[in-house]
Amino acid sequence: MAQLVEDWYKQMPIITRSYLTLSVLTTAGCALEVISAYDVYLNSTLVIQEYQVWRLITNFFYFGKLDLDFLFHMFFLARYCKLLEETSFRGRTADFFFMLLFGGTLLTIIVVGGGMLTFAAPFADILFLSNSLTFMMVYVWSKRNPHVQMSFLGLFSFTAPYLPWVLLGFSVMVGSSPWVDLLGMAAGHAYYFLEDVYPLMTGRRILKTPALIKALFPEDTVLVARPAPAAAAWGAAPAALHRD
Numbered sequence: 001m002a003q004l005v006e007d008w009y010k011q012m013p014i015i016t017r018s019y020l021t022l023s024v025l026t027t028a029g030c031a032l033e034v035i036s037a038y039d040v041y042l043n044s045t046l047v048i049q050e051y052q053v054w055r056l057i058t059n060f061f062y063f064g065k066l067d068l069d070f071l072f073h074m075f076f077l078a079r080y081c082k083l084l085e086e087t088s089f090r091g092r093t094a095d096f097f098f099m100l101l102f103g104g105t106l107l108t109i110i111v112v113g114g115g116m117l118t119f120a121a122p123f124a125d126i127l128f129l130s131n132s133l134t135f136m137m138v139y140v141w142s143k144r145n146p147h148v149q150m151s152f153l154g155l156f157s158f159t160a161p162y163l164p165w166v167l168l169g170f171s172v173m174v175g176s177s178p179w180v181d182l183l184g185m186a187a188g189h190a191y192y193f194l195e196d197v198y199p200l201m202t203g204r205r206i207l208k209t210p211a212l213i214k215a216l217f218p219e220d221t222v223l224v225a226r227p228a229p230a231a232a233a234w235g236a237a238p239a240a241l242h243r244d
Helices: 002-010 014-031 044-049 068-086 093-114 118-124 130-144 162-175 179-202 213-216 230-234
Strands: 149-152 154-161 221-224 241-242
Touching: 014 068, 014 093, 068 093, 093 130, 093 179, 093 213, 130 162, 130 179, 149 162, 149 213, 154 162, 179 230
Parallel strands: none
Antiparallel strands: 149 154, 221 241
């Protein structure tokens, strides 16, 4: 069993494995009182006045108590972060990291701005953006896989684009605040529109991964087989591999 878990962990792509590891370590560290949740939550006043800039990052790795809800979020983090990194962003680690950076920045701006804008006041009470960032990944994956059939607890079936709304409804049913999920959906929709919809409408791309990030995460070489030419059926040499 331990070997299976180890193999599963090692087979994760780098961003998914790193995010999952930091999330487990941060949450477990707070539960064991090695570190305090008061030292990692998002507090714009402490960031600006006392230069505690780490809070802009650490709040994305804390998922609350080590309970069933924590396992639930770790499952969604591991599943949909991995699916995105291995499919839509296959061989484009830098672009995937930039997506998370874009989402994290947008979420932070909304929450910090919520303290100053009346209509965004509910967002100002959010101290940890980990769940929202996870929900953003779920949203982006669902929009990019519109024909995937899914089932909720075996009760009813639906297609992937409805997944965020089903999960939002479930959160409300169990008494959780909907604002965390709505925030993640807003960030996910912003990224999806700017990256997938706007370029098709205008022929221009607004979101471009900075060269610095591309230098940190060189693109992987993805090899796919060319379609075999007609001559191959008569004993010709197999077609060479090429970069997709």
